[in-house]
Amino acid sequence: MKELQAAAYEESLDRGGSQVGHPFEEIYPETAQTIRLLKGAFAEPLADAEQNSVDLPASIGRFQVQELIGQGGMGVVYRAIDPDGQGPVAIKVSRCDATIDRRVRRRIAREAIAASTLDHPGIVPVVEVGSSPETGHAIYLVMDWCEAGDLGKWMRYQSKSIDCCTVAAIGTQIAQAAEHAHRNGIVHRDLKPANILLFPKHDTSAKTGLPWTLRITDFGVSHLGDQEFSDTSSGLIVGTPLYMAPEQAMNLSSATEPCVDIFAIGAILYHLLTGEAPFAADSYPGVLLRLQQGQPDPVSSIRPDVDKDLEAVCMKCLQAEPANRYRSAAELAADLNRYLDGVSITLRPVS
Known part of the structure; x- marks a missing residue:
C-alpha cells in the first residue's frame, strides 16, 4: 500500500x-x-x-x-x-x-x-x-555498516559441505525478507549471495545456531511497479545470470513478478547445498543457454546426503515455469520452517 x-x-x-x-x-x-x-x-x-x-x-x-x-x-x-x-x-x-x-x-x-x-x-x-x-x-x-561481509564471501571460505539445517535457516530468512518486499510492491530481481549481508548477533537461533542475521541489500534493479523505473521495455536483461530466472533471461513481462525472486532463492539454496550455482558454465552465454534449456541436475546427483524434503523445496523454486514454483515467498519460508521443525513439508519429495 x-x-x-x-x-x-x-x-x-x-x-x-x-x-x-x-x-x-x-x-x-x-x-x-x-x-x-x-x-x-x-x-x-x-x-x-x-x-x-x-x-x-x-x-x-x-x-x-x-x-x-x-x-x-x-x-x-x-x-x-x-x-x-x-x-x-x-x-x-x-x-x-x-x-x-x-x-x-x-x-x-x-x-x-x-x-x-x-x-x-x-x-x-x-x-x-x-x-x-x-x-x-x-x-x-x-x-x-556490515562488518561480517556477505553470504557469497562466507560461502567461499567453507571447507566442507554446509549442513542442511543451516541452508534451510538461511533460505527462511531470505524468503521472509523477500515476502515483505513483495507485499509492498517491490521485486528485488537480483537476489544472489553477494547481495545478502551478514550482521552478527549476540543471541543465536534456537533451531540453527546461526551467528548472524541475513539482510538483503542493493535494490538498484528492483521493480517498483511503475513504468518510469521499469527496465523491461528497454530490452535490457536485468539480473545476475547464475541466479536469474528463465523469464529474466528472455526478458519476458513476468520478469518483474515475485516469481523471479523465488527462483533466485532456489538458486542460492542449490549453491549452498551443492557448492555450485544450478546453471554454472564457463561463460555468460553458456549460463544463459543452460538456463533456457531447462532444469538443473538434481541436488542429490551432486550431494547424495541432502535430505529429500529440502531437495524438493529447492527444486520446486527452480522450476522453469513460474506457475510451478511456490506461489509466494511466504509459502517457501513456511515449508523451510516445517523442515527445520521436523514436520512434513507440503511437497512430495522428488523421486
Whole structure:
C-alpha cells in the first residue's frame, strides 16, 4: 500500500502541481523527502567541474569518512562514523555527471526509494539520503555498516559441505525478507549471495545456531511497479545470470513478478547445498543457454546426503515455469520452517 501511495505521490510531482499539504507528506514525511530530493537531483546532470573527486573527503554531511571501500561505474562506497553515536556506516556516493546515462541515475534513485519504503529486519535500511558539497552535490545513501561481509564471501571460505539445517535457516530468512518486499510492491530481481549481508548477533537461533542475521541489500534493479523505473521495455536483461530466472533471461513481462525472486532463492539454496550455482558454465552465454534449456541436475546427483524434503523445496523454486514454483515467498519460508521443525513439508519429495 505504501509503495502504491509513493508512486502516486511521485506522479503528482511530475505533473508540477503544488505539494503543500499533500497527504503522503503528512503520513510518510521521510519517504516524501527522499522522493523530492531524488527528483531534483536526477533532473539534470552535474556540471563537468563537479564530477568525481579522487580525494578522500573528511566528511559527508555529518558523517566522518574513514576509508574508501570500493568504487565502480555508478559511484564510490566509503566507511564512515556517525558522530551521533550510531557507530560505523556505509555511504554510497552516486555519480550523476554527464558521463552517466539516465538509466544508471534511475538505478540509484530506485535503490533509495525502495529501501526507504521497506522496514524489515531482513532488509538493510537506508538510514539517510542526502546531498552534500563534499560530494559535489551528488546524492549519497547512508546504510548500516556490515562488518561480517556477505553470504557469497562466507560461502567461499567453507571447507566442507554446509549442513542442511543451516541452508534451510538461511533460505527462511531470505524468503521472509523477500515476502515483505513483495507485499509492498517491490521485486528485488537480483537476489544472489553477494547481495545478502551478514550482521552478527549476540543471541543465536534456537533451531540453527546461526551467528548472524541475513539482510538483503542493493535494490538498484528492483521493480517498483511503475513504468518510469521499469527496465523491461528497454530490452535490457536485468539480473545476475547464475541466479536469474528463465523469464529474466528472455526478458519476458513476468520478469518483474515475485516469481523471479523465488527462483533466485532456489538458486542460492542449490549453491549452498551443492557448492555450485544450478546453471554454472564457463561463460555468460553458456549460463544463459543452460538456463533456457531447462532444469538443473538434481541436488542429490551432486550431494547424495541432502535430505529429500529440502531437495524438493529447492527444486520446486527452480522450476522453469513460474506457475510451478511456490506461489509466494511466504509459502517457501513456511515449508523451510516445517523442515527445520521436523514436520512434513507440503511437497512430495522428488523421486
